[in-house]
Amino acid sequence: MYFAHEDLMRCRFALSPLWEAFAAAHTLLEPDRQGYHLPWVRRARLPEGADLETFRLLVPRPGYVPDFLTPAPEGPLTSVADQLAGVRATPAARVEAELRQCLLDPRRRLPSEAVDPLLRDPAATRDALADLLGAFWDHLVRPHWPRIRALLDADIAERVRVLAEGGLERLMAGLDSRLRWDGSALAVRGPTAPDELHLEGRGLVLIPSVFVWPELILVSDEPWQPTLVYPARGVGALWSPEGPRPPEALAGALGRTRATLLLALAEPDTTTGLAARLGMSPGSVSGHLTALRAVGLLESWRAGRRVLYARTPLGTALTGGG
Structure with missing residues (x-):
C-alpha cells in the first residue's frame, strides 16, 4: 500500500458500530473466531427469523465480502443509524456488482437457486440486508456497546499517543504484527490484501475492532475509502x-x-x-x-x-x- 504526501495527511481513526454488528454475527457462525469471546457467545442470541443462510453466503472463506455492507464511518461520532442509512443509499448498480463478485466467484460453485434471488432485485436485497444488520446490532452488540465502545476508545487514544511520541512508523508497527512500514509503503499480510495498492490521495481509515480477530481486514476497492480494520488492544479481558x-x-x-x-x-x-x-x-x-x-x-x-x-x-x- 503506497502513500503519497497527501495520504499521510488524510489518515484517520474511526469507530464503526456497523462493522462490529457485522463481525459479531460472523463470529457466532465460525468457532475459530470465538476464542476471546466465549462468555459473550454463551449469552448471545440471534434475532428470531434472521436470514442466516443469506448472511453465510456473503462471508465466504476464502472470497470477497461485499464492501457496501460495512462502509467506512464518515467521522469519529458516526452512529449505527447513520451507517445503516448509508447502506440503504448505496446505488443498486454498486450493490449488484459487489454481490456478483461475491456470489459468482467460480471457486465457490454456488447453485443458481441460492444466487438468483439475491441478484434479481439488488435494491430489495440491499434493504433486506440493512434490516438484518440492524437486527444484529440490536441483539448482539447494542446491549454491550458501552463496554465495547470504552475499549475501542481506549485503543484509539493509546494509538494517538504512540503517533505523537513515535511518529507514523511506530504507530503502524504497533497496530499488528502483519504490518510492515518502510516510510512510504505499508505491507499488509492477509487474505484481503491486494498485491499493490496506491492510495492516490484517498488516505486511510484505521478502525479498531473487538470482533475482527484473528483477521486483519483491508478494504481497498473503489469507490470506498481505503480502510484497515485491526484487532483492538485488550480484547482478551473484554468479557x-x-x-x-x-x-x-x-x-x-x-x-x-x-x-x-x-x-x-x-x-x-x-x-x-x-x-x-x-x-x-x-x-x-x-x-x-x-x-x-x-x-x-x-x-x-x-x-x-x-x-x-x-x-x-x-x-x-x-x-x-x-
Whole structure:
C-alpha cells in the first residue's frame, strides 16, 4: 500500500458500530473466531427469523465480502443509524456488482437457486440486508456497546499517543504484527490484501475492532475509502466479569478497590471503560483513579474528549508487572 504526501495527511481513526454488528454475527457462525469471546457467545442470541443462510453466503472463506455492507464511518461520532442509512443509499448498480463478485466467484460453485434471488432485485436485497444488520446490532452488540465502545476508545487514544511520541512508523508497527512500514509503503499480510495498492490521495481509515480477530481486514476497492480494520488492544479481558483479584498485601496497602483498579490497568483505559469492565459506577472509579494518581501510581493524559489512565513505573512495580 503506497502513500503519497497527501495520504499521510488524510489518515484517520474511526469507530464503526456497523462493522462490529457485522463481525459479531460472523463470529457466532465460525468457532475459530470465538476464542476471546466465549462468555459473550454463551449469552448471545440471534434475532428470531434472521436470514442466516443469506448472511453465510456473503462471508465466504476464502472470497470477497461485499464492501457496501460495512462502509467506512464518515467521522469519529458516526452512529449505527447513520451507517445503516448509508447502506440503504448505496446505488443498486454498486450493490449488484459487489454481490456478483461475491456470489459468482467460480471457486465457490454456488447453485443458481441460492444466487438468483439475491441478484434479481439488488435494491430489495440491499434493504433486506440493512434490516438484518440492524437486527444484529440490536441483539448482539447494542446491549454491550458501552463496554465495547470504552475499549475501542481506549485503543484509539493509546494509538494517538504512540503517533505523537513515535511518529507514523511506530504507530503502524504497533497496530499488528502483519504490518510492515518502510516510510512510504505499508505491507499488509492477509487474505484481503491486494498485491499493490496506491492510495492516490484517498488516505486511510484505521478502525479498531473487538470482533475482527484473528483477521486483519483491508478494504481497498473503489469507490470506498481505503480502510484497515485491526484487532483492538485488550480484547482478551473484554468479557471478564470482574478484575483480577489483588494480592492481600496490595489490597491491605491500597484498599481492595484501588488495588483492583491498579491491576486492571495492564493496558491504558478510561474511567468509563474501567467502570464497564469492573461493574462499578464511573463516579466511584474516577475518585479512586484520582487518589492513585495523587500518590504517583498512575498517570493520565487527554486524547480528544477522553482521558486515559495508565500505571507509572512505580504502579507497575507494585503489581509485580501483572
